[in-house]
Amino acid sequence: MTPQTLRHTIIGLLMVTGIFHLIVGGLGLAPGIGLPLVLFGFLYTGIGYFVRRDTNDGSKSHSRNAIIAALVACTLGLTLGGANYLTNGGPVALPIMFVIDVAIIAAACLWLTKTQAKKR
16 A cells, blocks of 8 residues: 555544544443543544645645554554443444554554655
């Protein structure tokens, strides 16, 4: 996969999981964790826009900062959500969200290995 294809994959997955989080949290399908789901939904959607927007902003990193933000957010979501799921259980939607997080993390790591930070 080319870096551009990976970036588009990351954007699509972030938008899908962001909307999915908003739907599950907003409809109350996960009692007790609705607010965190909605917050992560906004976070993922915002970062998806950031990854899309940050391709030619004049910075030396181009998309690197946005991809790193996606990587950190998905790792945090997977860690916090996974710990809560293992402790308290939850709806079947949560493991689907975890799989999407893993896919985003994998694509972000691939993107970072295929691209190098521009020299100053």
